[in-house]
Amino acid sequence: MTPLLEARRLVRAFGTRQAVNDVSFGIAAGEALALFGPNGAGKTTLLRLLAGLLKPNSGSAAIAGAALPAPHARARVGLISHRTMLYDTLTARENVRFAAQLHGVPDAESVTQHALEQLRVADRADVPVRALSRGLQQRVAIARAIVHGPDVLLADEPYTGLDEQGASALTGLLLERRSAGAALVVVTHALSEGLAVASHAAVMRAGSFVRHEPTQGLDVARYAAEYRELFA
Incomplete structure (x- = not known):
């Protein structure tokens, strides 16, 4: 299948440290990559490259053939970070609606309401973010x-801070985005949650992929044991 999101030999260094080292992969529409690895493996740097927030030292990334970080390619990306980066004086509704308006979403008000309902936070929509847990x-x-209904959704530890209800809503959302034809990359330390939403899984260590495979037929317990052996 033709990749919707593609990385070609991406390299990104900070000084003498290679945060991302010769990473290549492709994800087609409706596929999701669960990306695992220890802290410092380069996962967040890779997501920032795929979001067009960092330029690689070499290699390239593209969305439907459009090279990042071109603005029209970046506009097709949604990024979930473990840091919320919300405007804390604005309400939940105002934060989400502002993003919808920036992306030129028609009927931003109703689309905002739907997004808040999906995440089961509509009942707190008009509360300033600083007052929320x-x-x-x-x-x-x-x-x-x-x-804005992104074609590519990048999630960096998206389950951070979520209770059971929030985690369930997030998993449902990720599966829905896959069904709608989006390409997903989900970085998480939770192997079972990551494998549950993914079509492919990869393990990253010292900036490189050391394992990359389809999830179909994978046994979660065996995968977890083999993962622990990698970093023993």
């Missing part, structure tokens, strides 16, 4: 990331 803030941040 960390978990509810994360739900608002996720709603903001998906309000």
Whole structure:
């Protein structure tokens, strides 16, 4: 299948440290990559390259053939971070609606309401973000990331701070985006949650992929044991 999101030999260094080292992969529409690895493996740097927020030292990334970080390619990306980066004096609704308006979403008000309902935070929509719990803030941040219906959704530890209800809503949302034809990359330390939403899984260590395969037929317990052996 033709990749919707493609990385070609991406390299990104910070000084002498190779944060991302010769990473290549492709994800077609309706596919999701679960990306695992220890802290410092380069996962967040890779997501920033794929979002067009960082330029690689070499290699390239593209969305439907459009090279990042071109603005028209970046506009097709939604990024969920473990840092919410919300405007804390604005309400949940205002944060999400502002993102919708920036992306030129028609009928931004109703689309905003739908996104808040998907994340089960509509009942707190008119509360200033600073008055919300960390978990509810994360739900608002996720709603903001998906309000424009991105073709590519990048999620960096998206389950951080979420309770059971929030985690369930997020998993449902990720599966829905896959069904709608989006390409997903989900960075998480939770192997079972990542494998549950993914069509492919990869393990990153020292900036490189050391394992990359389809998830079909994978046994979660065996995969977890083999993962632990990699970093023993």
